[in-house]
Amino acid sequence: MDKVRTRFAPSPTGFMHIGNLRTGLYAYLFAKKNGGDFVLRIEDTDQARYVDGAVQVIYNTLKTAGIDYDEGPDKDKGFGPYIQSERKSLYLKYAMELVERGGAYYCFCDKERLDSLADSNGVRKYDKHCLRLSKAEIEDRLKSGQSYVIRQNIPAEGEGSYVDMVYGKVTVPYHDMEDCILIKSDGMPTYNFANVVDDHLMQISHVIRGNEYLSSTPQYNLLYDSFGWERPTYMHLAPIMKDETRKLSKRYGDANFEDFIQKGYLPEAIVNYIALLGWCPKDNREKMTMSEMIEAFDVDGISISSSIFDEVKMKWLNGEYIKELSDEKFYELSLPYFKKGISSKYDYRKIAPLLKTRVDILSDVEHKTDFLAQFGEYDKNIFITKRMPDLAIANASVSAALIALKNLDDWSVDSIRDCLSACAEAHGIKNGHMVSNVRVAITGTEVTPGGAFEMADILGKEETIKRLEFSKSLLEK
């Protein structure tokens, strides 16, 4: 086999959504697995849809996702330019060659005529009207400056088929294809054409893309054939869905990479998760580094059916990644999510290590530390758990702890522990009940970033006493 070369060819039309990224990831994994090159190409032939800054989004996303391209707009290895709008003259040249070879033809039909071709379902198919034009007539029209497009000339009979790496054999009758436009009236190529010309010129060996192209691929193969070019191997990927019936789209706001990063997902976790959405390694591993994925990547494991994006599972995976972070790293990454208003009052260095095993995504830090700034009326039934079944015990614990802690001068996790322990014993309260009750009493919440000692230590003596007093009266109500 010739050298494996894959490409990722996004359009700069805004954010990069997860499905799109996954396509790029698979193309990258496949190339790397096979010792090949991964090429980035920007498909910006539709000027109307171009979004400012979107190219930068593509660069940034790939970079933070850890997907390094071997070639791209800023890494020309001799196949450039890698931005389609900069290749404009090239396409026209090839289109004219194709006209010479009979694989395409000039078309001068206007919108009205095209619209009149629509059938009762509103579906229209071009009738090859301009294919009948004589060479002289075409020359004349061209000379007079009449607006034109170049269309692909599809055979009326027969069918086109190819073997897809994941779908197997796909066959489409030529009759069902249209003589689609290759060069638009603005001189720019359509995707249908640019794609083929570029993939050939860039010596792409394996075309990896979404399965929306599954049935138009025979049409592209016709182009390769007309030019006498070797067809690439195709790998089409099933879409990632938002739910059973809707595909993940840019409209689904949370589906883009940037948003997930902002919510506090680790890039490695996102990449790991989306890799698993549609691919399963032979040994069924779930948590993998990029190099492990490259090593394990295998076409056999690619799903042929679509999969639904499940943020709950991605959250879990992210939590696994977070637990592996060093305390220092976690501190750095999560600090931005620690509310500024309370950061001056409480030491986040003390809180962060406690939080590490308790958050799935970094932004969880925000609400998990809410109790620091907010404390007030709460439902006293939260004292009750399976191990602490009685409010009277809560009441007793809080009253006793209040007195004991008031007299505690050396305020540290250890001294608070000892103090509470002695207090429990003195009052005949189980140690577990005591700490459980104190923990709830000083935080007002069921789930906290740590145990009673840590919470009291972080809150400080003054605040702890204040809260115990509040909870005491709440319990006495």
Added chain:
RNA sequence: GGCCCCAUGGUCAAGAGGUUAAGACAUCGCCCUUUCACGGCGGUAACGGGAGUUCAAUUCUCCCUGGGGUCACCA
């Protein structure tokens, strides 16, 4: 509507004619922990329907149903 493609628990998914039909997330329960969480153990839960082929179909074929894609001077 034509054409192309798909169909295993709620979700991601192994399995490729004979399996007690894996595993993960979620969910539920138990245990651990001087406390919630973390962690450990376990439970509930699936082959869309109908015909064939076969000694035997979740697995192969066909039909139906359901879903997706495509039919643009968008990619």
